[in-house]
Amino acid sequence: MANFQKGKVDIVAVAKAAKVSASTVSRTFNHPDLVNPATRKKINRAVQKLGYIRNRAAQTMHGKRSGTIGLVVPTINYAIFAEVIQAFSDSIDQAGFSLLLASHGYDLDREYAMVRKLLEHRVDGVALVGLEHSEATIRLIEQQDIPALEIWNYAETSELPCVGADNRQAGRMAAEHLLALGHRDIGLIFPDTIGNDRASHRLSAVLEALGSRNITVPDHRKSEAPYSVSQAKQATLDLLARHPHPTALLCGNDVIAQGALFAAQKLGLNVPDDLSIIGIGDFKGSMDVEPGLTTIRIPAETIGTLAGERFTDYITSDDPTNFRVCCELKCIVRGTTGNITMPPGASRET
Structure with missing residues (x-):
């Protein structure tokens, strides 16, 4: 013993x-x-x-850093943020920092409470997902004069330093891919946009891109689903119950897109000959479904790594300067989208 x-x-x-x-x-x-x-x-x-x-607490009482960084994410229930969290954690670890993780469940008031708790633990900095936060959260960060970072999203006008992707561009790229294939009757399945600027930015850009081609999406071609494959599958079944069904579905993320694919297969539809499906994210597993999912790749690992590197430099710098980093998006064409005029069995580029 x-x-x-x-x-x-x-x-x-x-x-x-x-x-x-x-x-x-x-x-x-x-x-x-x-x-x-x-x-x-x-x-x-x-x-x-x-x-x-x-004794980190004793260190912070004497004005030294705690060696910790707080990260508040919308959810840890699904794989959406797993890759960026891991990359961010690995990156700050290289600089000698540890990660404290909290989630707010897409509730910006709860995000404020999580930030307060992290600051009570005397973290050296706090990272938040997205660009949309409550006034109370931004005010608290300013009052405490704590280094803060917005991760996952990018905007030239962000209040805080940010490292991420342009979600409006992601939505635009997804819509343009379907339009280039000849699709005009397009259904939309997105998560609730309240407290979720990633979804709202993507959706608004999709509608703008379609509108530029004089395409409007009627209400019966729109559906809402949370980040759940099973619930997205049911939302898709409901949307496709009305005939004729759209020629393509544009989904707000890959989780929803996978649910849409399973729904189409349940109905006996051939993807992409009967129905094209595109997601946004290119999460792990998106290339492994059958057929592989066409999607807009958001470089989660790159975002997490760069965010960790830039933020630890920012925290430890004697003269920190604001920064905004935009990571490149890419349309990954796999097996779930095809030209609307393509006959069954025709060869496709993957």
Whole structure:
């Protein structure tokens, strides 16, 4: 049985076990690049043996950084933000920071509460998904003078530094792809846009692109679904119940698009010959469904990595400057979209 230490181990005990000074132990944690690798290895062995944990709260009381960054996301229930969260976490870890994660369930009032809790934990900075936040959240960030970042979305006019993609462009690209294939009768399935500027920006751009071709989308060609494959499948079944069905479905994200694909297959429709389907995101799994999903790729890993790199530089800089980074989108054509005039069995470029 392990022989547990009585009481909490302090930095002096670690230094004694590693046969170094307490200042060397401190330097190993705060500036590891300044410590000899062999010495770091001895200290790390002592830390593991004694179960030493740094007192971050004591550090922040003395004006030092906590070494933590808070990230507030709309949801962690689905894979939509998983890739960007992982990349962001890996990136800030490289700079010596740890991630504190919270979700608000697409409720901007709850987002404010989550930001308050993270600030109570004395995080060194807070990252938020999207560009839409309550006045209370923005005011709190300003009052506390805390470094803040908007991730996933990009806009030249963003109030805070941002790293992300232009969701209006994503919606426009999806609509233009279907239009280029000859589709004019297009159904739309999007999540609720309240508190979700990603969905609202994509949807408004889709409607503008269609409107520029004098195409209007009647209400019976529109449906709403949350980020759920099963619920998106049912929403699609309801939309397709009215005949004739549209020639194409433009979905607000890949989760909804996958649900739409399963609904079409349940109805015996051939995709893309009977119905084309396009999503937005290119999440993991989108290329693995059959047929592979045509989508607008949002480079989640790139966004997360760049956001982590730029934000940690911003936090640690003596003279931080605002920044806005727009990541490139790409239309990924796979098997779920085809030309409206294409006969069944014709070859397609993938």
